[in-house]
Amino acid sequence: MPVKTEAVGKEYPATTYEVGLEKIREYANAVGQTEPVHHDREAAKAAGFRDVVAPPMFAVVYSSPAMGPAILDPDVDINFAAMVHGGQEFVWGEPVCAGDEITTRAEVSEIYEKDGKGFYVFESVSTNQDGDEVVRATWTNIVRGV
Amino acid sequence: MADLNEGDAIPELRVTPDKYLPHRYAGASGDFNPIHIDNDFAQVVGLPRNILHGLYSMAQVARAQTEAAGGDPRALRRLAVQFRGMGVPEEEIVVSGTVTARDGDRVVIATEAFQGDNGIVRNAEAELQLS
Numbered sequence A: 001m002p003v004k005t006e007a008v009g010k011e012y013p014a015t016t017y018e019v020g021l022e023k024i025r026e027y028a029n030a031v032g033q034t035e036p037v038h039h040d041r042e043a044a045k046a047a048g049f050r051d052v053v054a055p056p057m058f059a060v061v062y063s064s065p066a067m068g069p070a071i072l073d074p075d076v077d078i079n080f081a082a083m084v085h086g087g088q089e090f091v092w093g094e095p096v097c098a099g100d101e102i103t104t105r106a107e108v109s110e111i112y113e114k115d116g117k118g119f120y121v122f123e124s125v126s127t128n129q130d131g132d133e134v135v136r137a138t139w140t141n142i143v144r145g146v
Numbered sequence B: 001m002a003d004l005n006e007g008d009a010i011p012e013l014r015v016t017p018d019k020y021l022p023h024r025y026a027g028a029s030g031d032f033n034p035i036h037i038d039n040d041f042a043q044v045v046g047l048p049r050n051i052l053h054g055l056y057s058m059a060q061v062a063r064a065q066t067e068a069a070g071g072d073p074r075a076l077r078r079l080a081v082q083f084r085g086m087g088v089p090e091e092e093i094v095v096s097g098t099v100t101a102r103d104g105d106r107v108v109i110a111t112e113a114f115q116g117d118n119g120i121v122r123n124a125e126a127e128l129q130l131s
Helices: A021-031 A041-046 A056-072 B021-029 B039-044 B054-068
Strands: A015-018 A083-092 A101-114 A117-127 A133-144 B013-015 B076-083 B093-103 B106-115 B118-129
Touching (some): A021 B021, A021 B054, A056 A083, A056 A133, A056 B021, B054 B076
Antiparallel strands (some): A015 A101, A083 A133, A083 B076
């Protein structure tokens, strides 16, 4: 059964995420980032950041809310029982600090079939309150046996 | 500036996620998929046990890169990974990498993460901006 590709190019409503100091600390602790710039305001400011800075992979926290409706969209038609997260790319821009408000927009960039698997590729772009791009992400989900 | 030239290995990062790490990562990331935090559920759907979040494993790969660059989070400009074998708690993760190109202060690193001989992050490529 071929994959449905009608949803390619579809865009989803932007989400906003307010970055909290304690959330950065909680995330940094979970992934083992012990550097003071991720925990201590004075250390972060001394290193040139506005406030405590998020580890790069904190991008997951603020961009995921925009991805949910895209991945769950019936028009995209993913078979979740057979889905795995196959690949991920982040391209970082401005650092994200406590107090930032991040807006993320997601869209379906590619749907295709290869070797009996369905590839569902999404792109999200996140910007901060000044309009600067903070991360551009490519999320690849693979469905076995389409 | 970190001294990273073509052919150099980056320092290995070794970390052993404990039994409850997936629960803490679920809370920190907001991803409460039961395959990560419910051992019984994971086995019902055919997994050996509850598995690590792929993005947690990717975060370890990211951490190895920023540590290689001297700890500045601004150094990591891009990271692309493929998730392959499933990672599990209570087994050591080893992240390794090799510089494949250097152009001025810009460095490209081929990197991967293994648990034993199980590659959990494969064919990953990082770009660092050294300062």
